[in-house]
Amino acid sequence: MAGISETIYQTDFTGVLSVTESPEKQVLVADSWLVRNGNAIALDLHRKRFFNSCSQLYQIRPDVLQPYWLMMLNKIPHHGLWFPRVELAGNARQPKLQVRIRPAPPLKETVRLCLCNIPDRRHAPRHKGPDMSLLGEIRQQILMQGADEGIIVSPKGYLLEGLTTSILWWEELNGQQTLCAVPDANRILPGTIRELILSIAEQSGIPTAYRLVLPARLNGREVCAVNALHGIRSAIPWQNSPFIPKNDAKAEKRLKEWRHAIEAYASPITA
Numbered sequence: 001m002a003g004i005s006e007t008i009y010q011t012d013f014t015g016v017l018s019v020t021e022s023p024e025k026q027v028l029v030a031d032s033w034l035v036r037n038g039n040a041i042a043l044d045l046h047r048k049r050f051f052n053s054c055s056q057l058y059q060i061r062p063d064v065l066q067p068y069w070l071m072m073l074n075k076i077p078h079h080g081l082w083f084p085r086v087e088l089a090g091n092a093r094q095p096k097l098q099v100r101i102r103p104a105p106p107l108k109e110t111v112r113l114c115l116c117n118i119p120d121r122r123h124a125p126r127h128k129g130p131d132m133s134l135l136g137e138i139r140q141q142i143l144m145q146g147a148d149e150g151i152i153v154s155p156k157g158y159l160l161e162g163l164t165t166s167i168l169w170w171e172e173l174n175g176q177q178t179l180c181a182v183p184d185a186n187r188i189l190p191g192t193i194r195e196l197i198l199s200i201a202e203q204s205g206i207p208t209a210y211r212l213v214l215p216a217r218l219n220g221r222e223v224c225a226v227n228a229l230h231g232i233r234s235a236i237p238w239q240n241s242p243f244i245p246k247n248d249a250k251a252e253k254r255l256k257e258w259r260h261a262i263e264a265y266a267s268p269i270t271a
Helices: 043-058 062-073 132-144 192-204 249-263
Strands: 007-011 027-032 039-041 085-090 095-101 113-115 149-153 159-162 166-173 176-181 208-210 223-227 231-235 266-268
Touching (some): 007 062, 027 043, 027 132, 039 043, 043 085, 159 166, 166 192, 176 192, 192 223, 192 249
Parallel strands (some): 113 149
Antiparallel strands (some): 007 095, 027 085, 039 266, 166 223
């Protein structure tokens, strides 16, 4: 879809969702997901996360947001690859609702990770939107280093998450291959694909564990970065990686199996 630019729609809660040439630049809450030929994966999780953040941060009720949500779904094309972003934006006292209908960027199956190497200055890590500008600035610095994604760590150096991803890895615990994640109580975004993967694991009887680890302890392990755009990507070795991830035929096979499992949760984006 080269050459196709984004279209931005806006409403003030009282009217229709119309194209705007002057969108609000200050993003208060946001959410985004991949749409492939009219289908999206676990869209209900995105709706829940967006509605929860609007309610918790700005006391906007779900019943007030629902008409916008339905109008927004009708603006997304049903052919091609798209990466729409819903937004509560503008002045916190009189915010507006926007949706950016954007072509999806190129999708990847692998990811080069590096440490951000700066203090975690996020104000609201449990919500998507308030720290978007800060994370965008850091991401540009990461990309200039040749990485695809930066890892945020705690003051004690423990892995938290990526700038735009949740981090999952495999360990052998009690003699079983175990899917591991950072505990929910930490400064991490409740990632939708992370939640979906952990739910699939639980339903399938796959052992899971919630652990804090230093990045160097991931040497020799299968490590994945997951988000709603790329789905699940395997971390690959490169010169600035904080650990040497495991990449072999067994790991590749497991990754393909997880991709299929995640894609099974795709459904039409009907309003």
